[in-house]
Amino acid sequence: MSTLHCVSLSDRDGIRLVDSIENARFEMYTPEPVAPREAEPSAFCFPVDLAVELRTTSLRLPKLAGAIVRSQDGRTVTQSMNRSGLSLDADAYDIEMTTAPMKLFVAVDAAVSIRYGERSTTFEFDDPTRVYVGARSFHERPAGTIVTPDDPEETMRAVSLLGSALKTTAPERSFPTLRGHPPLVERGESFDAPDHLESPETGVTLVLPPERSAVYASAPLAYYLGATVVPGSEARLDVAGRSFPLAPGGDVERELGRTLRQVFFLDCLTRTEGYYPVDLHERYAVEAAFDVAFASLYELPLDEQLAEYLSIPFADLEPHLPAWNLTTDVRPTAENVEMLPFVANDLSLVRCPDRLSLTPPDPEPKAVTDFFRQATHTPATGGTSETLVRGASDAAETEEIVHPRPADTVEHAWVGEGFPLGASKATAASYRRRLERDVSDRTSIDITVVCNDEQMREEGVVAELYGLRDLLQFEIDIRYDLTREELTEVLSRPTNFLHYIGHVDHRGMQCADGFLDAQELDGVAVESFLLNACSSYKQGEALVERGSYGGVVTLSDVANTTATKLGQTLARLLNCGFTLRSALSIAQREVFTGNRYIVLGDGGLSLCQNESGVPGVLRIEPQENGVYEIELEYYPVKSYDLGSVVKPLLETVDKYHLATGTVGKFEIRSEELIEFLELERAPVRIDGTLKWSDELSTESFG
Numbered sequence: 001m002s003t004l005h006c007v008s009l010s011d012r013d014g015i016r017l018v019d020s021i022e023n024a025r026f027e028m029y030t031p032e033p034v035a036p037r038e039a040e041p042s043a044f045c046f047p048v049d050l051a052v053e054l055r056t057t058s059l060r061l062p063k064l065a066g067a068i069v070r071s072q073d074g075r076t077v078t079q080s081m082n083r084s085g086l087s088l089d090a091d092a093y094d095i096e097m098t099t100a101p102m103k104l105f106v107a108v109d110a111a112v113s114i115r116y117g118e119r120s121t122t123f124e125f126d127d128p129t130r131v132y133v134g135a136r137s138f139h140e141r142p143a144g145t146i147v148t149p150d151d152p153e154e155t156m157r158a159v160s161l162l163g164s165a166l167k168t169t170a171p172e173r174s175f176p177t178l179r180g181h182p183p184l185v186e187r188g189e190s191f192d193a194p195d196h197l198e199s200p201e202t203g204v205t206l207v208l209p210p211e212r213s214a215v216y217a218s219a220p221l222a223y224y225l226g227a228t229v230v231p232g233s234e235a236r237l238d239v240a241g242r243s244f245p246l247a248p249g250g251d252v253e254r255e256l257g258r259t260l261r262q263v264f265f266l267d268c269l270t271r272t273e274g275y276y277p278v279d280l281h282e283r284y285a286v287e288a289a290f291d292v293a294f295a296s297l298y299e300l301p302l303d304e305q306l307a308e309y310l311s312i313p314f315a316d317l318e319p320h321l322p323a324w325n326l327t328t329d330v331r332p333t334a335e336n337v338e339m340l341p342f343v344a345n346d347l348s349l350v351r352c353p354d355r356l357s358l359t360p361p362d363p364e365p366k367a368v369t370d371f372f373r374q375a376t377h378t379p380a381t382g383g384t385s386e387t388l389v390r391g392a393s394d395a396a397e398t399e400e401i402v403h404p405r406p407a408d409t410v411e412h413a414w415v416g417e418g419f420p421l422g423a424s425k426a427t428a429a430s431y432r433r434r435l436e437r438d439v440s441d442r443t444s445i446d447i448t449v450v451c452n453d454e455q456m457r458e459e460g461v462v463a464e465l466y467g468l469r470d471l472l473q474f475e476i477d478i479r480y481d482l483t484r485e486e487l488t489e490v491l492s493r494p495t496n497f498l499h500y501i502g503h504v505d506h507r508g509m510q511c512a513d514g515f516l517d518a519q520e521l522d523g524v525a526v527e528s529f530l531l532n533a534c535s536s537y538k539q540g541e542a543l544v545e546r547g548s549y550g551g552v553v554t555l556s557d558v559a560n561t562t563a564t565k566l567g568q569t570l571a572r573l574l575n576c577g578f579t580l581r582s583a584l585s586i587a588q589r590e591v592f593t594g595n596r597y598i599v600l601g602d603g604g605l606s607l608c609q610n611e612s613g614v615p616g617v618l619r620i621e622p623q624e625n626g627v628y629e630i631e632l633e634y635y636p637v638k639s640y641d642l643g644s645v646v647k648p649l650l651e652t653v654d655k656y657h658l659a660t661g662t663v664g665k666f667e668i669r670s671e672e673l674i675e676f677l678e679l680e681r682a683p684v685r686i687d688g689t690l691k692w693s694d695e696l697s698t699e700s701f702g
Contacts, residue, residue: 004050004102004135006036015054017102019137022639024101024609028133030056039132044105045074045094048134055130059106059123063611064649064679066098067114067121068276076277081647083116097121101609101639103136103177119679138639140165140181141435142341144197147188150334152210154191156229158337159219162344163226164197169302171271173224174264176641182223182341184432187334200226203303204239207232208252213332213352216340217253221260223344225306237310239303244310257349258314264347265321266297266309268643268658273298278645281655286320323661325636327407328426329353331416338428339415346604347642349409353416401555410635410661411581413603419537419555422595424581427544430601434549445608446495448526449478450487452502452510455560466497466575484511491518491543494525497607498551499571501563504533518542528580528605532567534558540600550580550601558596566591572692576682577610579603582635586617586683590690606637611680614640614659618693620673620686628673631664650676 004019014029015036036052043051067080072092080086090111097104106123108131113124123131143165148158165180172178183197204227208214214235222229227237235246237259246255269283273295286292290312297305326348330336343350402418414420415427447466451457463478482490487509490498503510508517509531518524519542529551531540540553552570554563566587573583581603588594616634623629636642636659644659650666657663668676677684677693684691 004137006050006052006133006135008033008035014060015052015133017050017104017133017135019102019135022101022138022609024138024639026100026102026104026135027062029060029062030054031058032056036133041134043107043132044134045070045072046096046103046105046136048103048105048136050136051132051134053130053132055128057125057128059131059133061097061100061121062119063099063121064116064119065100065121066647068096068098068278070094070096070275074275076275079278080114083649085113085115087111087113095123099613100135101613102138105132105134107132107134136177138177140345142181142183144194145184145186146194146197147186147190147192148337149188149190150337152212152215153231155212155215155337156208156210156231157191158185158193159215159222159340160199160228161193161197162219162223162341163199163202165223166200166226169200169202169226170274171267171298171305172274172276174267174271174643175276176639176643179224179345181435182344185337185340187337199228202226203301204228204237204306205230206246207234207236207238208246209233209235212334213354214252216330216332216336216352217256217350219340219344220347220350221256221263224260224264224347226302237306239310240307242307253351259310260347260349261321261324262312262314262317263306263309264642265317265658266312267305270294270297270305279655280645281657282320282322284655286317289320290316322658324349324409325642325660326411326413327351327409328413328415329404329407329420329423333416336415336428339426339431342426342428342431343415348413349407351405351407353404411579411585411603413581420598421555424584424599424603425601426603427601430544430549433547434602434605445497446475447477447497447499448490448493448495449476449499450482450490450501451478451480452482452487452500452512454481466571481512483513484516487511487516488521491521491524491526494527496527497574498526498529499567500529500531500533500536501567502533504531504536504539506538509533509536509539518546521546523547528607530567530570532558532563537598537600544601548601550599550603550605552580552584552597552599554596555598556596562591562594566594566597569690573615573683574607577606577608577615577637578635579606579637582615582637586635586690604638606639609639610637614644614646616682617690618677618682618684619664620684623667626670627667628670629665629667630673631662631666633662634659636660648676649679 007016009016013033014027016025016027018025034054034056036054039051039053041048041051069077071077072094092109095106110129111126115122146158146161148154162182165182166173167178167180204225206218206222206227206229208218210231235252237244246252272278272280272283326346328343328348329351330339332352400418402420404414404420404423412423413426414423449463463476466474466476507515518539524543524547527549531553534557537553537555540551569587569590570583573586580599584597584599614634616632619631621629632648640659645656646659647656652666681694684693
């Protein structure tokens, strides 16, 4: 069943596209009332989940968007980027729009002009014209479930089928919408897989030692290459009659990750010879350093492409590779086989620690240890000092806090026992739950703020920070001093995000008439949450186990001022479309002892879509004579994951960039910087401090 539907607007002329399962909605305006009618998806050259037909003289999008114009057979005719308008003679066109919260297409058989306003993109037609609008959800569902016994060689058979989800084996599979979600994996007595799950014929074989850690670490690469995984004494990749060793230094996991990064990156460059012939910054950089014929590479079958890719030494290519999004540490236990489809879908680098590390690699910063030594465990009814903590708990002394090795990626997740410091804790159940979410008819994003301590009402202002978006409808409900029964009712009512402010200890979450222990609840309907209280991880874990997809919790005591600042920062970042993991990693840099917060469950969950597609943090460094040096640090989300491209709307930027990590540095004058900041509300780092674009005045850059 499609998650997308289209409705006419009630307050103005136009239509609204709604993706209920991704909390995404997008409006398109017309100069006259329109009545969209269902149309055939065959009106578009690429697959769509929803197709509607309407008749109008113009169609306006309330944001700046690029356009890739193709003929009906998929051949690229021209592009409209960086607010450069164009006019097209009468013909049949299939136009793909960028930066929408879903794959968006407009098809017409007429003359059309594309014009840009300050914050809008408009299609103009000479006369009333039949226009087709098509959309495809970024949401993907697995096509089946593989059952495998615990034997590593049987697990290899399961991993070999992950690539059955690929929608193409051409370099375009580096786009997130052309990969497809791998089938689920479950444990069982004997191997079993649906007949329709077939590995693509890629000619790629991964040879690995029959060890669980090696097999688990291979899942993302095997999925992306559509590879067959077989046992062998020497780890290697066999392609096109050649063998490439995968553990020359004995570290199979590292080499599997390096191979994935190298192949994926070169696919992103090679695909510019196909349906998406964009000017890509990274391609120009690689062509300047290496003798690579991308046009010839594009025509080769996958196995021969790989052989050419891997002939380039990784060490030579590494300086050109963009930041990778995620590293996942997966404890190589039998039950964690269920995580393999999800780490593969994320294209995560996978490491398999052989034991829990309970000793941090470096001593805790003195400021942190001093803080916890001096913090006052003040009862909820007394104390107003700045060392007030949100409900002291002795639970942390009996729980395992693990210290995973640092990861050189944007985000870091842990799968296994214990509560990780410096990483989010992921579970297969939380990932699977979001896949199984029912499509609803919600028309808004629901936020519930619960403040259960009068002294903490200052943080209640976070309700004002949610919903600061023009194209999204939020329903904000703030509640004070709830009883146990009232909080139980809140947790049982469907809501997209719960922001709890108050006290937590070993008895549970404090209420006006006692404590509510989430571990005693049968189920919850809250999708995601922030439990901004001391040692809230046990209560958060209970929420995830009982129905939530993911949330942010604390591993230890936190001061009231610290919690308030982090809560407010996190709220604004979530409102900008950052994932739980990304939002927390940014907020932690701003807050003393912010490392005591972690994400539980599905850390890749977003509360809403970012206005321009990929959320990012803008870094500004003043230079001389009114010139500013800027960098953009991008954070992938489900809808614009690894392989997506961005083009900042700046006059100095004439090429696309891969949308991961830092893009820039660019030098611009104050006038252009002010105009850029006015495009959307976004986090800005200036003078080492996180600020917000809508709070910076013209005088700041005069």
